[in-house]
Every structure is written in structure tokens, then in C-alpha cells.
Amino acid sequence: xVKKAMKIVGICGSPRKGNTEWMLGKLFIELTRNxxxxxxLLLRKMDVKMCRGCLACEKGGREREGDCVIKDDMAAVYPKxxxxxxxxxxxxGYMGMLSGRLKNFxxxxxxxxxxxxxxxxxxxxxxxxxxxxxxxxFRYYARLLKMRWAGSVTxxxxxxxxxxxxxxxxxxxxRLAHKIINxxx
Numbered sequence: 001x002v003k004k005a006m007k008i009v010g011i012c013g014s015p016r017k018g019n020t021e022w023m024l025g026k027l028f029i030e031l032t033r034n035x036x037x038x039x040x041l042l043l044r045k046m047d048v049k050m051c052r053g054c055l056a057c058e059k060g061g062r063e064r065e066g067d068c069v070i071k072d073d074m075a076a077v078y079p080k081x082x083x084x085x086x087x088x089x090x091x092x093g094y095m096g097m098l099s100g101r102l103k104n105f106x107x108x109x110x111x112x113x114x115x116x117x118x119x120x121x122x123x124x125x126x127x128x129x130x131x132x133x134x135x136x137x138f139r140y141y142a143r144l145l146k147m148r149w150a151g152s153v154t155x156x157x158x159x160x161x162x163x164x165x166x167x168x169x170x171x172x173x174x175r176l177a178h179k180i181i182n183x184x185x
Contacts, residue, residue, distance in 0.1 A: 006031075006181060009080050010040040010088040013102025017044075019126045019163035023155065024090040026170055027124065030177035039080065043101040046073040050104055057111035066112040078112050086120035086150060086180055089138055093125050096132020106141055113145050120183055122150040122176060128158040150183060151176050 008031055014020035024040055031038045049072045056069045066078055081087060091102045098106075109116065123138035125131035131154045142149045153172045157163040 006036045006085045006183075007083055008036050008038045008086045008088060008180065009084040010038065010090060011102065011105060012040060012042045012044070013089070013091040013099040013105065015044050015099065015101060016160065018092070018160035019155070019157040020090050020092045020124065022161075022163050023124045023126060023153065023169070023173060024088065027088065027153075027173045027177050030174045031181060034177065034181045036181060041077065041080075043105055046077075048072055048074055048077075048101070048105055048108060051107040051110070062114045064111070064114065066115065068108065068111040070108075074108050074111075081109065082112060082115045084119060086122065086183065087116075087147075088122045088124065088180075089141075090124035091126075091134055093127030093131040093134045096127075096130060096134070098134055098137050109145075117146040119147050120150040120180065121147040122180055123152040124154070124173075125152070126155045126157050126163055128156065130156075148183075150180050 121142040125134035
């Protein structure tokens with residue numbers, strides 16, 4: 001029996017092309033090298049408006065349709081997240097927390113959260129001095145949505161290109177990629 005390719009979506013929450021995107025890119029090179037279908041979404045290149053808190057997406061409860069009244073790029077992202085076997089969230093650590101872009105993105109997944117239950121979630125975080133609560137935020141999001149935690153990698157880096165100089169980081173990203181690839185139901 002041939003094992004189907006694992007589908008993985010990565011969300012980069014950085015407002016610039018820098019260390020967060022580099023880490024996610026290295027992880028995805030290893031994922032695709034090992035047979036995964038991996039797509040990286042860069043929030044800096046997308047139109048993702050702020051959640052209004054209108055609760056319209058909650059109509060239907062757990063059987064909701066997965067629609068949001070806000071018309072932006074999230075409409076195209078929802079089907080990708082629902083089709084994925086695993087999701088990787090990547091953020092720069094700002095003041096010890098997630099980037100605002102990524103936090104807003106997570107808020108906007110309210111429209112489809114019942115469909116994310118059971119999927120795997122992994123996290124990447126990078127910051128100058130400390131990634132703070134970033135990974136704990138990802139783990140809480142996974143628990144809240146009843147997703148399965150797949151692991152994380154953190155790094156300290158400030159300027160674009162600094163992560164690439166971080167000894168051992170690429171190896172840790174490869175190990176996480178292999179762990180994700182080998183997840184089975």
C-alpha cells in the first residue's frame with residue numbers, strides 16, 4: 001500500500017522577509033524532500049483583515065459552514081487549512097508574544113475551528129532575546145482546538161540572516177520535519 005503524501009500548510013507571521021521565514025523555509029525544504037506536499041503562506045503578502053468579533057461565523061455551532069463575513073484572502077486559506085494534515089505556525093517573538101499578524105490570523109480561524117480538530121500543529125518562534133510565551137501560545141491554541149501537538153523549534157536571532165548563522169538550528173529544523181513526516185494516525 002502506498003502512503004499518501006502528507007499535506008502541510010505553514011503560516012509565516014513575520015512582517016518582513018527575515019529569520020522566521022528562513023526557519024519555515026528550511027523546515028519546508030526538508031518536508032518536501034521527504035515526500036510532503038507543503039505550502040507556505042506569507043501573511044506579509046496577504047490581505048487578512050482584523051476579526052470584528054461579530055460572531056457571524058459561529059452560526060451553526062460545530063456544524064458551521066466555515067464562512068466569514070469579511071471578504072479578504074482568508075476565504076482562500078480556509079480550504080487549505082481544512083485539507084491539511086498538519087499546520088506549522090511561525091512567528092517572530094514581539095515583546096515575548098506572537099506577532100500581531102499571526103494573532104489576528106489565529107482569531108480569524110474561528111470560522112473553521114471545528115474542522116481543525118485532530119490535525120497536527122507545530123510551532124516555530126524566533127526573537128532577539130527570548131521567544132517568551134510564543135510556543136506556549138501555540139500549544140494553548142492546539143489544546144483549545146483539540147489539535148495534536150507535533151513539536152517546536154525556537155531560536156535567538158535579531159537581524160535578517162542571523163538565524164542562518166545559528167549553529168545547530170538547521171539540524172533541529174530537520175529533526176522537527178522528520179517528526180512531522182512520521183506522524184501517523
